[in-house]
Amino acid sequence: xxxxxxxxxxxxxxxxxxxxxxxxxxxxxxxxxxxxxxxxxxxxxxxxxxxxxxxxxxxxxxxxxxxxxxxxxxxxxxxxxxxxxxxxxxxxxxxxxxxxxxxxxxxxxxxxxxxxxxxxxxxxxxxxxxxxxxxxxxxxxxxxxxxxxxxxxxxxxxxxxxxxxxxxxxxxxxxxxxxxxxxxxxxxxxxxxxxxxxxxxxxxxxxxxxxxxxxxxxxxxxxxxxxxxxxxxxxxxxxxxxxxxxxxxxxxxxxxxxxxxxxxxxxxxxxxxxxxxxxxxxxxxxxxxxxxxxxxxxxxxxxxxxxxxxxxxxxxxxxxxxxxxxxxxxxxxxxxxxxxxxxxxxxxxxxxxxxxxxxxxxxxxxxxxxxxxxxxxxxxxxxxxxxxxxxxxxxxxxxxxxxxxxxxxxxxxxxxxxxxxxxxxxxxxxx
Amino acid sequence: xxxxxxxxxxxxxxxxxxxxxxxxxxxxxxxxxxxxxxxxxxxxxxxxxxxxxxxxxxxxxxxxxxxxxxxxxxxxxxxxxxxxxxxxxxxxxxxxxxxxxxxxxxxxxxxxxxxxxxxxxxxxxxxxxxxxxxxxxxxxxxxxxxxxxxxxxxxxxxxxxxxxxxxxxxxxxxxxxxxxxxxxxxxxxxxxxxxxxxxxxxxxxxxxxxxxxxxxxxxxxxxxxxxxxxxxxxxxxxxxxxxxxxxxxxxxxxxxxxxxxxxxxxxxxxxxxxxxxxxxxxxxxxxxxxxxxxxxxxxxxxxxxxxxxxxxxxxxxxxxxxxxxxxxxxxxxxxxxxxxxxxxxxxxxxxxxxxxxxxxxxxxxxxxxxxxxxxxxxxxxxxxxxxxxxxxxxxxxxxxxxxxxxxxxxxxxxxxxxxxxxxxxxxxxxxxxxxxxxxxxxxxxxxxxxxxxxxxxxxxxxxxxxxxxxxxxxxxxxxxxxxxxxxxxxxxxxxxxxxxxxxxxxxxxxxxxxxxxxxxxxxxxxx
Numbered sequence: 001x002x003x004x005x006x007x008x009x010x011x012x013x014x015x016x017x018x019x020x021x022x023x024x025x026x027x028x029x030x031x032x033x034x035x036x037x038x039x040x041x042x043x044x045x046x047x048x049x050x051x052x053x054x055x056x057x058x059x060x061x062x063x064x065x066x067x068x069x070x071x072x073x074x075x076x077x078x079x080x081x082x083x084x085x086x087x088x089x090x091x092x093x094x095x096x097x098x099x100x101x102x103x104x105x106x107x108x109x110x111x112x113x114x115x116x117x118x119x120x121x122x123x124x125x126x127x128x129x130x131x132x133x134x135x136x137x138x139x140x141x142x143x144x145x146x147x148x149x150x151x152x153x154x155x156x157x158x159x160x161x162x163x164x165x166x167x168x169x170x171x172x173x174x175x176x177x178x179x180x181x182x183x184x185x186x187x188x189x190x191x192x193x194x195x196x197x198x199x200x201x202x203x204x205x206x207x208x209x210x211x212x213x214x215x216x217x218x219x220x221x222x223x224x225x226x227x228x229x230x231x232x233x234x235x236x237x238x239x240x241x242x243x244x245x246x247x248x249x250x251x252x253x254x255x256x257x258x259x260x261x262x263x264x265x266x267x268x269x270x271x272x273x274x275x276x277x278x279x280x281x282x283x284x285x286x287x288x289x290x291x292x293x294x295x296x297x298x299x300x301x302x303x304x305x306x307x308x309x310x311x312x313x314x315x316x317x318x319x320x321x322x323x324x325x326x327x328x329x330x331x332x333x334x335x336x337x338x339x340x341x342x343x344x345x346x347x348x349x350x351x352x353x354x355x356x357x358x359x360x361x362x363x364x365x366x367x368x369x370x371x372x373x374x375x376x377x378x379x380x381x382x383x384x385x386x387x388x389x390x391x392x393x394x395x396x397x398x399x400x401x402x403x404x405x406x407x408x409x410x411x412x413x414x415x416x417x418x419x420x421x422x423x424x425x426x427x428x429x430x431x
Numbered sequence: 432x433x434x435x436x437x438x439x440x441x442x443x444x445x446x447x448x449x450x451x452x453x454x455x456x457x458x459x460x461x462x463x464x465x466x467x468x469x470x471x472x473x474x475x476x477x478x479x480x481x482x483x484x485x486x487x488x489x490x491x492x493x494x495x496x497x498x499x500x501x502x503x504x505x506x507x508x509x510x511x512x513x514x515x516x517x518x519x520x521x522x523x524x525x526x527x528x529x530x531x532x533x534x535x536x537x538x539x540x541x542x543x544x545x546x547x548x549x550x551x552x553x554x555x556x557x558x559x560x561x562x563x564x565x566x567x568x569x570x571x572x573x574x575x576x577x578x579x580x581x582x583x584x585x586x587x588x589x590x591x592x593x594x595x596x597x598x599x600x601x602x603x604x605x606x607x608x609x610x611x612x613x614x615x616x617x618x619x620x621x622x623x624x625x626x627x628x629x630x631x632x633x634x635x636x637x638x639x640x641x642x643x644x645x646x647x648x649x650x651x652x653x654x655x656x657x658x659x660x661x662x663x664x665x666x667x668x669x670x671x672x673x674x675x676x677x678x679x680x681x682x683x684x685x686x687x688x689x690x691x692x693x694x695x696x697x698x699x700x701x702x703x704x705x706x707x708x709x710x711x712x713x714x715x716x717x718x719x720x721x722x723x724x725x726x727x728x729x730x731x732x733x734x735x736x737x738x739x740x741x742x743x744x745x746x747x748x749x750x751x752x753x754x755x756x757x758x759x760x761x762x763x764x765x766x767x768x769x770x771x772x773x774x775x776x777x778x779x780x781x782x783x784x785x786x787x788x789x790x791x792x793x794x795x796x797x798x799x800x801x802x803x804x805x806x807x808x809x810x811x812x813x814x815x816x817x818x819x820x821x822x823x824x825x826x827x828x829x830x831x832x833x834x835x836x837x838x839x840x841x842x843x844x845x846x847x848x849x850x851x852x853x854x855x856x857x858x859x860x861x862x863x864x865x866x867x868x869x870x871x872x873x874x875x876x877x878x879x880x881x882x883x884x885x886x887x888x889x890x891x892x893x894x895x896x897x898x899x900x901x902x903x904x905x906x907x908x909x910x911x912x913x914x915x916x917x918x919x920x921x922x923x924x925x926x927x928x929x930x931x932x933x934x935x936x937x938x939x940x941x942x943x944x945x946x947x948x949x950x951x952x953x954x955x956x957x958x
Contacts, residue, residue: 031465122493153492
C-alpha cells in the first residue's frame, strides 16, 4: 500500500483553467463579524483575556454566540461605549484605563490581555494600539497587552482569529539563522487534535514542532529564517504574511480534512524535513486506513448528493473538496466570504469543474440560486437554517464546523457524519 | 464605559427588529455593518421561526466609509422594496451607523417609495432593547393610524378592543394572547387588532375602530397606548392579568369599560390554582423566602402572586429596565423590601446571596446564578433561552396562566414530604441533606462531571458550602462541635446562619464560634 496521493484531480477540474470563474456579488451579507472568534480562541489560550471595546450590540452578539459558556466566568467581556464616551477621545482612553485596571485587579492570573476593536471603536477611531502600548508599559512584566480588530467592517467570522494571531507574530521570540529548522502549525485546534498531530510528527521524526496559538501565552514559539509552517486553517491570510515577513516559509498543502487532506498536509511537513518516504508511509498508513474506514460509513448516504455552501468561515472550499473527492458528493455552489487563491490553489485544483464558486454575498440573490438549484444539503448559518428547512431544504449549520474537532485522521469519520446526520434525520422522521 | 459580560437587554435596534418580525407586511432596512445579522438567529433559533426576520441590512464595510455608505443604504432600501413589496417600510441605523451619521430618514424619503416609510431614531448609546421596541411600535402607530376611523355606534354590536404589546421574542406572548382572547370571548368582547404581533400595517390603520385598548405588556405597548389615548381618546386598560387576583381585577375593569357582565368570566371553572394553593399539600410553602428579578411587569406581577396567592415571603424584588423604576419602587414598598434596579448581573448575584432565598424567580441569568448556588429557580421573564419558547400551551396570563405558574414555581422546590424527611432523617444516607433534593441532585453531579472531577455525596455537600461565600478577612474559628451543628441546618439557609453567627460573634468580641455562640446568635436574630 502506498500513501502517495490517490487523489486524482477530476480531468475537468477547476484546475484545468488557470483562473476558474468566480461569481462576485456584493449586497447584504448574512455572516458573523470577527468578534465571534473570541468564543473559541479564549478556550484555547488559557491565560488570555479578550476585552472588546464596543457597543451593547457587541456584548449582545458575544452572549448570543457563547450560549451557556457565558456563565462559567469566561475570559472575555465588553467595555460598552456610552454616550459620554463619544463626547471626547481623551476621556475614552481614561475610561479604558479604568476598566483595564479594574479587570486586572480582579483577574490577576491573566497574562495576556487582548483589546479587541469593534465597528464602533474603529469608526470613532479609538486608537487601541496606543492604548495597548500605554497599558503595556503600566503592566509590563506582568501582563502583555495586545490589540487587534474583530470588527464587522473589517473581518468576517474566522478572520477574527487571523487578526488575533497576526497580533501575536511580533511577540514571538526570534530564532537565529544558525538554529535547526523548526515546524509551526498555525491555527487554533482542539486540544485532542493538537495532541494527535504532535504524536504523528514525533513518529515521523520531526522533533521541533510548535503550535500557534499555544495554550499558555508565555510559551510563544520561536520564528526565524529556518522556520517552516503549515496552516491548519484556510482563513489565515494575514498571519501567513506576518510570518513570512519574519522569514518563515509556508509549506503548500491541502488542508488536513479527511484521509487524503491529512495525508497531503503531513507529507508537506515530511518532505520539508527530509523524512524517508517509506518511513512516512509506515507512520501515516494506520491513521489513513482508519480514516477511510470511518468515512465509508457515511458514503452510502452522501454519494451523489448535491451540496451548496453559503459563505461563512472560508472552510467551505477545503470541505467541499473533501466531500467531493472522498465521499462522492457533488458541490453545486461553494460560497466563501473571501477566497485566497494562493492558499487554496491545491484545493481549487481538486474541485469538480462544474462547481460554481462564489466570493462575497448578496444573500437574497444567493438564496434565489439555492431555491433554483434545490441541493440535497445546504451548509449555512443559523439565521438561514430554519427558514430553509421550512422551505423543505435540508441544511447543515455551518458554525458547528468551526466548534467541533474535524481535522486529522481520527476526526474524518466525525466530519463526514456531521454532513450525513441531517440527511439521516430527514429520512427517519415521520412527523 | 461600562464593563459587561452579560446584558439583560440587547441594543434598541433589536427591539425594532422584534416589532418588524412580529408584524406581517412590514420590512425594516437597517443601516448596519457586516455581522449585525447575528440578531436574526434570535428569531430563527430561540423562537424557532420558520421565516427570516423581515430585515435588510446594508452591510457596509470599512472600505465604504467616507464614500458611499449613503448610496449603499439607498440601494438596499430600493431593492428591499422591490423584492418584498411591503405595506410599510421601517428605516433606521444600528449603533455603528449612528456614528457615521448618514440620515436614513432623508435618504429613504428621497427614494419616493410607493409605501409609507417610518424613520426610527434609536439612540444606541443611551437606550436599550425594550425602549427600542416601544419607540418603534409608537412610531408605527403614530404614522399609520387613520384618525378618521372611529368606533361604530355601540347599539347592536359587541364591544371591540385592541391588544397592544405582544411582540416577537416575547416571553410567552403567543400563549398569553390566546388566553386573553379566550377570556374576552367569555365576556362577549371582540378583538379588533392584536399588535404588533401578527398585525399588518393595514391593520394598524384601523386601530381607531376599537372602543378601547388593552396594554398587555407596558414595556412595549405603553407608549403607543398613551398616544392613542391622546390622539383618539381611546382609553386603555393597564392592569396586566398575570395571577388570579390580577386576572379578576382585569376582568372587572374590562367589563366596566365595555359595559358587560363579568360573572361568567370570573367563575372560570378552569381556575385550579386557588384550590391547589389552599390544599394542605401547599402548607409548607408558607413563608418560603423568594427573590424576584426580571422585567418590571413580570417581576411586579410575580411578587403579588408570591405574596397573596402562594403565601411566600418576598426577600428581594427588582428589575433591569430603568424605564419602570417608579413602578418597581412602589411595588417593593408594598412588601417592605429595597427595590433592586440594575442591569448588572453581578449586583443581582450579590443581592441573591445576601437575601439567602429558598426560591429565585428570574430570567435566564438568575437561573444560572441559582444553579451555581444550588437554589431552586423558575423563569418568569425575558431574556430567556430556547426552552422557554415551548411547544406546549403555557401562558402566564389569565386563569390558565395562573395554573401554569403554580406548577412552574412549585416544581423546583423540595416537595413538602421530602423536606420533612430531610429534617427527620438528616443523618440517614438516603435522606441526608448532602444528597440534596432528588431533582437537583442530578444537575449537581452533572456540573461536577463537566469540571472533570468525580463526585461523592460528601463532595456535593462541600460544593454547597462554596455558596456561603464570605470575606476572607473574617477569620473566625468554628469549633468542631459548632461546625457539626451548623451542618444540621438546612443547606439553603446555612450560609445565612453562618454569616449571622459570625457577625454576632464579631460584635460580641468572641474569637471563636462554639455551640453556645451559635445558639446565642440564633436567639439574637430570632424574629
